[in-house]
Amino acid sequence: MLEELFKSSTSVLLLGVIIGLLIIQILLSSFSSKEMREPPGPRPLLLLGNLLQVNLKRLDKSLFDLSKTYGPVFTVYFGLKKVIVIAGYRTVKQALVNHAEEFGNREVTPIFYDFTKGHGILFSNGDSWKEMRRFALSTLKDFGMGKRISEGKIIEECHYLIQEFEQHQGNMTFNNSQTIVYAASNIISAIMFGNRFEYKDPVFQAMVERDNESIRLTGSASLLIYNIVPWLGPFLKNWRDLMKNVEDNKAEVKRIIGNLKETLNPEMCRCFVDAFLIHRQKLEESEIKDSHYHDDNLLYSVINLFAAGTDTTGNTLQWCLLYMAKYPHIQDQVLEELNRVVGSRQVCVEDRKNLPYTDAVIHESQRLGNIVPMAIPHRTSRDVSLHGYFIKEGTTVFPLLTSVLYDESEWEDPFTFNPAHFLDQEGKFVKRDAFMPFSAGRRVCPGESLARMEIFLFFTSLLQHFRFTPPPGVSEDELDLTPVVGFTLSPSPQKLCAVRRQ
Numbered sequence: 126m127l128e129e130l131f132k133s134s135t136s137v138l139l140l141g142v143i144i145g146l147l148i149i150q151i152l153l154s155s156f157s158s159k160e161m162r163e164p165p166g167p168r169p170l171l172l173l174g175n176l177l178q179v180n181l182k183r184l185d186k187s188l189f190d191l192s193k194t195y196g197p198v199f200t201v202y203f204g205l206k207k208v209i210v211i212a213g214y215r216t217v218k219q220a221l222v223n224h225a226e227e228f229g230n231r232e233v234t235p236i237f238y239d240f241t242k243g244h245g246i247l248f249s250n251g252d253s254w255k256e257m258r259r260f261a262l263s264t265l266k267d268f269g270m271g272k273r274i275s276e277g278k279i280i281e282e283c284h285y286l287i288q289e290f291e292q293h294q295g296n297m298t299f300n301n302s303q304t305i306v307y308a309a310s311n312i313i314s315a316i317m318f319g320n321r322f323e324y325k326d327p328v329f330q331a332m333v334e335r336d337n338e339s340i341r342l343t344g345s346a347s348l349l350i351y352n353i354v355p356w357l358g359p360f361l362k363n364w365r366d367l368m369k370n371v372e373d374n375k376a377e378v379k380r381i382i383g384n385l386k387e388t389l390n391p392e393m394c395r396c397f398v399d400a401f402l403i404h405r406q407k408l409e410e411s412e413i414k415d416s417h418y419h420d421d422n423l424l425y426s427v428i429n430l431f432a433a434g435t436d437t438t439g440n441t442l443q444w445c446l447l448y449m450a451k452y453p454h455i456q457d458q459v460l461e462e463l464n465r466v467v468g469s470r471q472v473c474v475e476d477r478k479n480l481p482y483t484d485a486v487i488h489e490s491q492r493l494g495n496i497v498p499m500a501i502p503h504r505t506s507r508d509v510s511l512h513g514y515f516i517k518e519g520t521t522v523f524p525l526l527t528s529v530l531y532d533e534s535e536w537e538d539p540f541t542f543n544p545a546h547f548l549d550q551e552g553k554f555v556k557r558d559a560f561m562p563f564s565a566g567r568r569v570c571p572g573e574s575l576a577r578m579e580i581f582l583f584f585t586s587l588l589q590h591f592r593f594t595p596p597p598g599v600s601e602d603e604l605d606l607t608p609v610v611g612f613t614l615s616p617s618p619q620k621l622c623a624v625r626r627q
């Protein structure tokens with residue numbers, strides 16, 4: 126009897142253990158299958174992937190729309206190329222900041238490789254990237270990024286810009302976009318090469334124009350196709366034009382670097398190029414031979430910083446002025462604040478904290494202008510799980526900045542120009558976490574503080590002198606906010622009036 130009872134209780138126990146183990150296994154397997162789930166996405170077609178479901182002419186918008194169906198982490202196939210799109214402020218931040226290492230590599234697409242052959246800062250990875258980025262950040266700091274030296278240079282450039290605008294007084298209306306880009310370019314030129322250029326200098330104009338065109342071409346549909354089918358390159362006119370631009374700019378920058386090398390004096394460091402060469406000399410003196418400080422890294426870092434520092438800042442300023450002409454009541458409030466706080470003296474960086482409305486207008490212009498809509502493609506450096514989805518090492522990732530800057534759960538009025546996004550009830554400036562035009566994490570823009578200083582000083586100095594309006598016969602409503610789509614989004618070319626203020 127006892128034996129029977131023992132036997133039956135043992136079998137119950139055994140059964141219990143088996144059921145328990147089974148439950149644990151089911152739980153574990155369901156957990157791990159959840160962990161290992163691939164991000165969802167629209168069903169791809171054979172060979173084409175999802176190419177027919179996205180609008181290559183406005184890819185960021187198309188992907189933003191898809192995120193509403195597939196959620197914040199989803200898969201899109203460009204042909205056979207798999208890309209994971211990350212959308213919405215919270216998820217983008219979680220990926221780029223909380224998983225900074227895993228999401229911190231750059232995807233060097235065929236076109237990016239054509240640009241800089243894996244050297245420089247923008248389109249490189251590994252130790253070389255780390256060293257070049259660190260060197261660029263510290264040299265930009267030495268040359269006054271966020272400090273008075275840059276402030277002085279920018280203020281000097283503001284005077285040239287204002288003079289240039291004044292020359293158009295008789296004419297009143299002009300397409301001011303190029304002049305603004307030249308002014309922005311002169312700041313990074315001064316840091317890179319130790320001097321500014323005359324706006325009329327044809328060599329300078331050609332360099333800026335080539336960069337500008339290259340950025341537009343890089344975002345064109347045919348070059349997106351080139352990235353999927355690289356052997357098509359020589360058959361595509363856009364690719365051939367782009368390669369010509371790249372080669373011409375390389376030759377020009379090599380020439381400038383050559384001149385600086387000839388006149389190098391280690392006792393007097395004039396610019397970024399000097400700092401690089403002097404650093405290399407020191408390494409060579411200490412018998413360190415195979416460092417990352419070789420000619421290719423010098424050439425391509427300079428090309429990267431020049432291009433990244435020219436178009437972006439100039440572009441943002443163009444958006445700021447276009448919004449002012451479009452929304453005159455907002456411009457009036459900026460002018461009133463500037464008059465009240467600064468009057469007619471030269472504005473300086475210190476004034477920013479006393480100009481909350483102006484600061485909010487600049488931030489709102491950057492938010493709505495959204496000039497780098499998909500950041501620059503990233504690549505995972507190891508396997509990672511995000512939102513319960515598995516993403517394999519080496520996967521291309523698009524951090525969709527459009528979906529951050531227009532995130533409906535972060536912004537009260539995401540698609541409207543509304544400076545109140547950055548103001549509290551009392552009109553004080555408020556920082557917003559979802560303001561991420563410079564991206565975030567390991568690849569965050571290293572030029573952010575320089576760009577912010579430039580935009581603030583150029584914008585306020587221009588508004589101290591001019592009121593911006595549509596040209597005669599054009600209403601504010603008719604000013605076109607549709608962007609020209611390239612790798613960045615810039616305002617459509619159109620005329621504005623810069624009317625001298627009394």
Ligand code: HEM
Pocket residue numbers: 231246247248258265313429430433434435437438441496497500501502524562563564565567568569570571572573575576
């Ligand atoms: C309004 C102006 C600017 C905006 C909105 C902007 C935005 C960005 C964005 C979104 C990225 C990509 C980050 C990522 O991959 O996640 C980036 C990268 C970069 N930016 Fe800027 N940028 C601006 C101005 C500048 C300036 C003035 C410089 C030069 C001093 C600069 C130099 C760079 C470089 C070198 C990178 C590549 C960083 C890396 O790959 O490690 N940018 N920028």
